[in-house]
Amino acid sequence: xxxxxxxxxxxxxxxxxxxxxxxxxxxxxxxxFKRTVQTIxxxxxxxxxxIIAGLTFDILSAGGIVNEIRSWFGADPILFMQKAGxxxxxxxxxxxxxxxxWGTIVLLAxxxxxxxxxxxxxxxxxxxxxxxxxxxxxxxxxxxxxxxxLLNIGSFLDIGFEQVYNLLTPMTYxxxxxxxxxxxRAGIVEGQYSLSTAIGIFQSVIGLVLIVSCNKLSKKVSGxxxx
Amino acid sequence: MQQLKLGEKSFQAVNVLLLVLFSIxxxxxxxxxxxxxxxxxxxxxxxxxxxxPVNVTLAxxxxxxxxxSLWLSMLVNTAATVIGTFICMVxxxxxxxxxxxxxxxxxxxxxxxxxxxxxxxxxIIPYFLTLxxxxxxxxxxxxxxxxxxxxxxxxxxxxxxxxxPKELEEAGKIEGCGYFQTxxxxxxxxxxxxxxxxxxxxxxMIWNQFMHxxxxxxNPHLYPLQMKLRELITVTDLxxxxxxxxxxxxxxxxxxxxATVLFAAIPILLVYPFLQKHFVKGAMLGSLKE
Numbered sequence: 001x002x003x004x005x006x007x008x009x010x011x012x013x014x015x016x017x018x019x020x021x022x023x024x025x026x027x028x029x030x031x032x033f034k035r036t037v038q039t040i041x042x043x044x045x046x047x048x049x050x051i052i053a054g055l056t057f058d059i060l061s062a063g064g065i066v067n068e069i070r071s072w073f074g075a076d077p078i079l080f081m082q083k084a085g086x087x088x089x090x091x092x093x094x095x096x097x098x099x100x101x102w103g104t105i106v107l108l109a110x111x112x113x114x115x116x117x118x119x120x121x122x123x124x125x126x127x128x129x130x131x132x133x134x135x136x137x138x139x140x141x142x143x144x145x146x147x148x149x150l151l152n153i154g155s156f157l158d159i160g161f162e163q164v165y166n167l168l169t170p171m172t173y174x175x176x177x178x179x180x181x182x183x184x185r186a187g188i189v190e191g192q193y194s195l196s197t198a199i200g201i202f203q204s205v206i207g208l209v210l211i212v213s214c215n216k217l218s219k220k221v222s223g224x225x226x227x
Numbered sequence: 228m229q230q231l232k233l234g235e236k237s238f239q240a241v242n243v244l245l246l247v248l249f250s251i252x253x254x255x256x257x258x259x260x261x262x263x264x265x266x267x268x269x270x271x272x273x274x275x276x277x278x279x280p281v282n283v284t285l286a287x288x289x290x291x292x293x294x295x296s297l298w299l300s301m302l303v304n305t306a307a308t309v310i311g312t313f314i315c316m317v318x319x320x321x322x323x324x325x326x327x328x329x330x331x332x333x334x335x336x337x338x339x340x341x342x343x344x345x346x347x348x349x350x351i352i353p354y355f356l357t358l359x360x361x362x363x364x365x366x367x368x369x370x371x372x373x374x375x376x377x378x379x380x381x382x383x384x385x386x387x388x389x390x391x392p393k394e395l396e397e398a399g400k401i402e403g404c405g406y407f408q409t410x411x412x413x414x415x416x417x418x419x420x421x422x423x424x425x426x427x428x429x430x431x432m433i434w435n436q437f438m439h440x441x442x443x444x445x446n447p448h449l450y451p452l453q454m455k456l457r458e459l460i461t462v463t464d465l466x467x468x469x470x471x472x473x474x475x476x477x478x479x480x481x482x483x484x485x486a487t488v489l490f491a492a493i494p495i496l497l498v499y500p501f502l503q504k505h506f507v508k509g510a511m512l513g514s515l516k517e
Contacts (some may be wrong), residue, residue, distance in 0.1 A: 033246075036250070041249070059259055065256075130238075188355055199350075
């Protein structure tokens with residue numbers, strides 16, 4: 001159940017983020033600034049989850065910067081990592097922090113492929129920046145977005161063992177234990193092979209069914225598909 | 228016309244401002260941890276350290292760097308990465324090359340299998356049992372062998388090999404090259420950009436791997452860096468290390484933890500400019516196929 005909720009949150013919040021970011025980066029005209037933003041935002045992609053979990057634990061700890069900033073406004077410190085209520089959002093946020101910048105690469109490549117004459121024509125017709133974005137950039141970006149979305153759906157249940165395992169503490173098992181971490185504990189640590197195999201196969205089959213059926217659906221609706 | 232320009236300008240300004248904010252948020256955690264790692268424990272305890280170090284001291288760093296086991300795991304990691312990347316590159320390119328040839332009839336079927344393996348993830352337990360039965364449990368090779376072929380990388384290479392002009396290979400054949408000579412003397416040198424990219428993909432993956440070590444490695448002497456790191460970060464360990472110090476004004480758990488995290492991040496930071504350039508290329512090559 002946790003798997004479905006966290007997967008859903010990730011899809012809902014995490015998926016649009018790179019798109020917005022890519023649109024913003026695409027509008028920047030100063031090359032140097034653009035490069036800098038890209039360089040910074042790709043960086044976390046190369047860190048392992050252990051490093052990122054270490055960072056997360058530190059900045060969210062009692063004396064970490066998040067609580068320090070809260071204290072400027074007179075709020076009491078919160079031990080975020082030990083509170084069940086925050087766990088899922090921390091998973092989503094760290095996911096965004098790590099991968100959002102990286103996710104923009106493919107989108108930016110698609111954006112740079114848009115014919116500049118279209119924008120010129122729109123400017124002549126009196127469209128401002130927002131209108132250009134809405135009527136030209138977005139529709140032309142749609143095919144790429146659809147494909148990325150399909151790939152995301154396929155890995156909907158595959159949240160990332162490394163991320164959750166490293167962020168999880170016994171206090172947050174109840175809300176954060178996903179299929180992968182459960183299978184790891186039950187299967188490899190405790191040796192209940194048959195039970196955890198069954199769960200694992202179930203997960204893989206669901207993933208496969210999801211991606212195949214979504215692909216069919218999207219082919220019908222938009223004509224775009226993975227294969 | 229004037230109005231439009233004004234709108235344009237404010238749009239740009241807001242956009243740049245938001246992106247600057249975003250970049251700052253991306254960098255803050257790193258900055259804060261860096262500051263903590265070189266500050267004195269006392270200042271950290273008092274909550275004085277935010278983004279700028281207070282009472283700069285390298286005590287935590289000295290402590291971390293004198294941990295023999297950390298260097299050992301660094302060595303294990305480096306060895307696995309170098310050996311692993313080499314094996315991966317040899318096997319992947321030898322596999323991708325025949326698959327890129329249309330004369331090779333079963334290629335289509337094999338590629339289909341590869342793509343299937345990419346979408347359908349093997350459940351953890353059967354995977355674990357299979358590899359265990361190969362004798363990889365608690366073996367250094369568990370850090371290397373399972374990564375030998377990654378479907379995604381294979382497809383990047385495949386796509387690239389297909390673009391190599393046929394004429395070149397034919398010219399080679401006329402000069403008397405066999406299949407292997409054609410591959411090593413003509414196709415591979417031409418494909419250097421793709422090879423570098425895929426090699427880096429493999430290297431970073433092996434360097435950062437966590438799932439395989441945690442499943443297969445039980446022996447502390449074989450812990451790769453990420454596992455060692457996790458062991459150190461888990462609070463109990465550092466607390467005991469920190470408590471061996473009488474002088475809590477210099478070192479505490481948080482400065483130690485920050486130094487450890489940063490220590491593990493430094494190798495990546497060092498090669499980052501190089502990585503970025505090639506990874507972006509690789510991400511685009513991979514997306515072409517889709």
